[in-house]
Amino acid sequence: DAGVIQSPRHEVTEMGQEVTLRCKPISGHDYLFWYRQTMMRGLELLIYFNNNVPIDDSGMPEDRFSAKMPNASFSTLKIQPSEPRDSAVYFCASSLQTGANMNTEAFFGQGTRLTVV
């Protein structure tokens, strides 16, 4: 498997514009996570899905952020409108639960470095 694939790798946009980040999880994985990394807050979980259903979005900072998972092989994180403080590296990760309390390790994509000017 090619691992978790994110696109684009880099995105530079102007304040107020809509930004869409994309993620393809590892085939067969049933959990998908979106994390954000900033200097101030480190790595923090934004939202996660199980079998394409959003389970916990309490980490999403504002209503400007939204995430979808229309099928098992694709997820998007959208910011509309974007602001300079959204500048960060956004990571997508996936993992598989093999049984009750039995999770396999999580794998991360290469991240999308977002700069909002």
Next chain:
Amino acid sequence: GIQVEQSPPDLILQEGANSTLRCNFSDSVNNLQWFHQNPWGQLINLFYIPSGTKQNGRLSATTVATERYSLLYISSSQTTDSGVYFCAVDPHANTGNQFYFGTGTSLTVIP
């Protein structure tokens, strides 16, 4: 939420030296992973280690879940080991890997 503390925050080593990185966490965990973030920003899996000891080449890790800490050992360090090492824990059951990350240990290996 669970607190994850890593030490030391920064570490500079001469090539060939050994080191121990520590991760303390404030509550019981269902999963623990160590990652290496390389200078290009990639998060590389090192160990999936909710308990016990594992070894992979020059690296090994031990998690003592009952005492709420994990250690990452790097032996015979190389310049390519430079980067930031993160400990990530998931205190939940049946939630995939809902991680809380430590603030990392920044390692610089000099030739």
